[in-house]
Amino acid sequence: xxxxESMENKCDYLISIIMPTYNSEKTLKYSLESIRRQSIDQTxxxxxxxxxxxTDTTLDIAEKYGSTILYNEHRLPEFAKQQGLLAAxxxxxxxxxxxxxxxxxxxxxxxxxxxxxxxxVKNLVSTGQICKKGENNVTRYANFIGDPFxxxxxxxxxxxxxEDLTRQYRHKDIEKxxxxxxxxxxFLPLFxxxxxxxxxxxxxxxxxxxxxxxxxxxxxxxxxxxxxxxAIVMKNDLICHQAGLTEKTYLNKLKWRVKNNLxxxxxxxxxxxxxxxxxxxxxxxxFIPYCALVFPVLIDAFRFVIKNRDCYFLKHVWYTxxxxxxxxxxxxxxxxxxPVKLDKxxxxxxx
Numbered sequence: 001x002x003x004x005e006s007m008e009n010k011c012d013y014l015i016s017i018i019m020p021t022y023n024s025e026k027t028l029k030y031s032l033e034s035i036r037r038q039s040i041d042q043t044x045x046x047x048x049x050x051x052x053x054x055t056d057t058t059l060d061i062a063e064k065y066g067s068t069i070l071y072n073e074h075r076l077p078e079f080a081k082q083q084g085l086l087a088a089x090x091x092x093x094x095x096x097x098x099x100x101x102x103x104x105x106x107x108x109x110x111x112x113x114x115x116x117x118x119x120x121v122k123n124l125v126s127t128g129q130i131c132k133k134g135e136n137n138v139t140r141y142a143n144f145i146g147d148p149f150x151x152x153x154x155x156x157x158x159x160x161x162x163e164d165l166t167r168q169y170r171h172k173d174i175e176k177x178x179x180x181x182x183x184x185x186x187f188l189p190l191f192x193x194x195x196x197x198x199x200x201x202x203x204x205x206x207x208x209x210x211x212x213x214x215x216x217x218x219x220x221x222x223x224x225x226x227x228x229x230x231a232i233v234m235k236n237d238l239i240c241h242q243a244g245l246t247e248k249t250y251l252n253k254l255k256w257r258v259k260n261n262l263x264x265x266x267x268x269x270x271x272x273x274x275x276x277x278x279x280x281x282x283x284x285x286x287f288i289p290y291c292a293l294v295f296p297v298l299i300d301a302f303r304f305v306i307k308n309r310d311c312y313f314l315k316h317v318w319y320t321x322x323x324x325x326x327x328x329x330x331x332x333x334x335x336x337x338x339p340v341k342l343d344k345x346x347x348x349x350x351x
Contacts, residue, residue, distance in 0.1 A: 039108075115199065179231075
C-alpha cells in the first residue's frame with residue numbers, strides 16, 4: 001500500500017474511527033452507538049468500516065450509523081487497520097474493534113483536549129477494559145490476561161493499564177491522564193487495541209519510512225512511540241469489550257496467535273515488535289523456564305485469583321501450559337519445514 005501524498009495534510013474530519021469487521025452483527029450496534037453518542041460534534045467524526053466479506057447484517061448496521069465501508073480482501077484485521085489508516089481523512093485516528101465500545105461519553109472530547117495541550121505526544125490509549133454485566137468466565141479471564149504469553153512478557157493488566165504502567169515506566173500525572181516517558185526503555189507496553197488513538201499525519205510520515213511493513217498499523221503504537229518516546233494513557237476512559245468467548249474460541253485464538261507469529265511472512269504482532277525492542281527478546285526466552293517449572297505459573301494463578309476474587313483464574317495454569325505446548329509444537333513443525341496453513345480469520349469463525 002502506498003501513502004497518498006495528497007491526503008497527508010487534508011483533514012476533512014477531526015477524528016477518523018477505523019474499525020475492522022467480519023460477521024460482527026452481534027456487537028457492532030453497541031460499538032457504533034457508543035461513537036455516535038459521544039459529546040463531540042458528530043460532523044467531525046468519520047467512521048471507516050473495513051470489512052472482510054461479512055455474510056450477516058454487519059454492513060446494514062454500518063450503513064445505518066453513517067459509516068463509510070471499505071472492503072478488506074485479506075480479511076485479517078491487521079490489513080484492515082493498514083487500509084483504514086491510509087484512507088482516513090481525520091486529524092486523529094482511533095483503532096477500535098467491533099466488539100468494543102466507549103463507556104465515557106466525553107471520551108473523544110477529553111482525548112482531543114489532551115493531545116492538543118501536549119502536542120509532542122502523538123499516541124494516546126484508554127484506561128483499560130471492562131466486561132458487560134454477567135459476562136462469562138472465559139471472557140473475564142481473557143480481558144484481564146490478554147493471553148498467557150503476553151501477560152508474562154508485558155505484565156499485562158487489561159482491566160487497569162495505569163496500575164502496571166506507573167510501576168514500570170517513568171510518568172507524570174496530568175489530571176485527566178498519565179503522561180508516559182519511554183526515553184530510557186528497552187521495550188514498550190502492549191497497546192494494540194482498546195481505542196488506541198494517534199495523530200494521523202505523524203503516523204503516515206513514519207509509515208512512509210517503513211513502506212515495506214505491511215503490518216505497520218497493527219503495531220502502530222510501538223512503531224510510532226519508538227520514535228516519539230511519549231504517550232498518554234487516559235484516566236476514567238474504560239472500553240467495554242464484549243468478546244463473547246467460549247473456552248473453544250479462546251483456545252483457537254491462542255493457537256492463531258502462535259501460528260501467525262511463527263509463520264506469517266509479513267511479521268505481525270509480537271514477532272514484529274520484538275525485532276525492534278531488545279527487552280522483548282530477552283523476556284521471550286524466560287517464558288520457557290517459566291512454563292517448564294510450572295511452579296511460577298501456579299504462583300501467578302493464585303495471585304490473579306486473589307486480585308480478582310475469582311477462582312476461575314486458577315485456569316491460568318491450563319491456558320499457560322497449553323500456550324507453551326502449542327508454541328513448542330509449531331516450532332518443531334517449522335524446524336522440519338512442515339507446511340502449516342495460516343488462518344484467514346481471527347476468532348469469529350474459528351469456533
